[in-house]
Amino acid sequence: MSHVPFVVPESSSLFMDAYALEGDRWIFGSFWASETVLQEFFARLTLANHEFGLRSFTTLDANGHLHKRIHVGDATRLSKISAKTPSSTIVGSLCNVWIFDPALQKPDRSNGECYVLTDKDVTQDALANRIWEAVKELSALPLLDHWKNNMLKALYTNEWIIPLEGFGVSGFRVSLPAEPFEELVSEGIRAGYLPIQPPVLEPVVSVNKQATLW
Numbered sequence: 001m002s003h004v005p006f007v008v009p010e011s012s013s014l015f016m017d018a019y020a021l022e023g024d025r026w027i028f029g030s031f032w033a034s035e036t037v038l039q040e041f042f043a044r045l046t047l048a049n050h051e052f053g054l055r056s057f058t059t060l061d062a063n064g065h066l067h068k069r070i071h072v073g074d075a076t077r078l079s080k081i082s083a084k085t086p087s088s089t090i091v092g093s094l095c096n097v098w099i100f101d102p103a104l105q106k107p108d109r110s111n112g113e114c115y116v117l118t119d120k121d122v123t124q125d126a127l128a129n130r131i132w133e134a135v136k137e138l139s140a141l142p143l144l145d146h147w148k149n150n151m152l153k154a155l156y157t158n159e160w161i162i163p164l165e166g167f168g169v170s171g172f173r174v175s176l177p178a179e180p181f182e183e184l185v186s187e188g189i190r191a192g193y194l195p196i197q198p199p200v201l202e203p204v205v206s207v208n209k210q211a212t213l214w
Helices: 035-045 124-138 145-157 178-190
Strands: 015-022 025-033 056-060 066-071 079-084 095-100 113-119 161-163 165-167 169-175
Touching: 015 066, 015 113, 015 169, 025 035, 025 066, 025 113, 025 169, 035 079, 035 095, 113 124, 124 145, 124 169, 145 161, 145 178, 165 169
Parallel strands: none
Antiparallel strands: 015 025, 015 165, 025 095, 056 066, 079 095, 113 169, 161 169
């Protein structure tokens, strides 16, 4: 990522370059450090009620100013994925670890909930497509693709799609309450807001610029 990472002072030589939060709930974090430092940090996150355990941690900007304090919550719910840079790079061998809520990988279909996380530079069209695919995956009802724009507007209005607070990434929580969502779809079909047939596009009439029009 192109931005300057934050320092995490609770652990020596640990840096964080992206995170996502839903209120106080920690959803995602991207960390860089040596493998040993990262293993120790993750172990401390899971040490509940222990003098070396971490229930929260801070992030400092390049000037040493406090940026954000992140509350860990129940660390046993978190998953992680790690990768290592080659030792031949200018900084030597470093690990990048993503620590995240499992709902980022596997939607909770029983409760109709999931998270959508993307790069902060993603286009609006690409982001809308990602969210729409998540809605279709969660929905117990079949949804037609030409409903996308009207459906997404309605879901935003009902706050069933809400943005996450983040840095370095863009994120959204999608939540489809079963009965209200079914009522929304049924009412949309009855009112013609969600037509069964896709709209017919009028053909574009081409005009010969050399023709005399009057």
